[in-house]
Structure formats: structure tokens, C-alpha cells
Amino acid sequence: MSKFAKKKDGEVPAVSTASLPDIVFMLLFFFMTVTVMKDSSLKVENSLPSADQIKKLEKKDRVLTIYVGKPTPEYTKVFGTESKIQLNDKFADASDVGPYILMERAKKSEDLQNVLTTSLKVDKGANMGIISDIKQELRKVNALKVNYTTSSGDAFSNMQ
Numbered sequence: 001m002s003k004f005a006k007k008k009d010g011e012v013p014a015v016s017t018a019s020l021p022d023i024v025f026m027l028l029f030f031f032m033t034v035t036v037m038k039d040s041s042l043k044v045e046n047s048l049p050s051a052d053q054i055k056k057l058e059k060k061d062r063v064l065t066i067y068v069g070k071p072t073p074e075y076t077k078v079f080g081t082e083s084k085i086q087l088n089d090k091f092a093d094a095s096d097v098g099p100y101i102l103m104e105r106a107k108k109s110e111d112l113q114n115v116l117t118t119s120l121k122v123d124k125g126a127n128m129g130i131i132s133d134i135k136q137e138l139r140k141v142n143a144l145k146v147n148y149t150t151s152s153g154d155a156f157s158n159m160q
Helices: 020-034 095-106 127-141
Strands: 063-069 084-086 090-092 119-122 146-148
Touching: 063 095, 063 127, 084 095, 090 095, 095 127, 119 127
Parallel strands: 063 119, 119 146
Antiparallel strands: 063 084, 084 090
């Protein structure tokens, strides 16, 4: 009789799946905490003008965005084809811009309230009158830091 038993078949042991639920839940919680939800959907057409000297904004939490453009085809029956202002997920008038900025400013922390930038994402085809009205409303609420969002390219391609 031998002291050590020999392996008979050389079978590979089965993989233990006992820790698999822990790994799945760990990944689930990771993606739940890291994922950022989209805060608004675009309801206006927004083909941005081109510029050759652009600078990227560093901190997105300090930016309030105002969209201007023609309503998308699903909204043209209700709102027409004239350029409209979109604040968050709603269409608005120029007179609503001031209260919107004050409301968004109040949501931010005290140290960020003075360094907020208003970003205007304006369609190429939008008329300048609506932009002028928005700028007047921004002056009334002392939101003087304004950024015009553009795409990279040749500035002369905007002239048509």
C-alpha cells in the first residue's frame, strides 16, 4: 500500500462562481455612481458657426447654456420656423432669460455664483435680433461673462 494516491484522470476542477454576484453588483454600483445623466434634450436645430481661434471651457459646472435656433421638425407645427430660445427643456421668450439665470445661479454653491459663464449655442441661421434681446436680459441680471460656442473650422465658411 502506498502512502500517496495517484491522480486517476487528470480532470480540471470546476470554476467556482460563488464570487460572481459580488463582482456584478460592484460593477453595477460603479457605473451608477460614475454615470452622468443628460440634463436636457435639444429641441432646436443647432449647426454652430465655425471659428479658427477657439478655446475650450475648462470647468463645465460653471457654465449655463442657452440654445437658440429653429425648432426641430417635430416642433415646427406648434412653434413655427422662426428662431426660438431653449432653456433647459423648455422653449422660452427673451424675457424669461433673466429669471432663468437667477434661478440657475441660486442652485449653485456660493463660491461658484460669481464665476458662472453663460454659453450661447446659437444656430448659424438665427437672426441677430434674438441674440441682442438675450444679451440685454443678461445685462439686467449682471451675467456679463458670455461665451459663444462654435465649432473648429474656417471662419469665412460662415458667410453665405
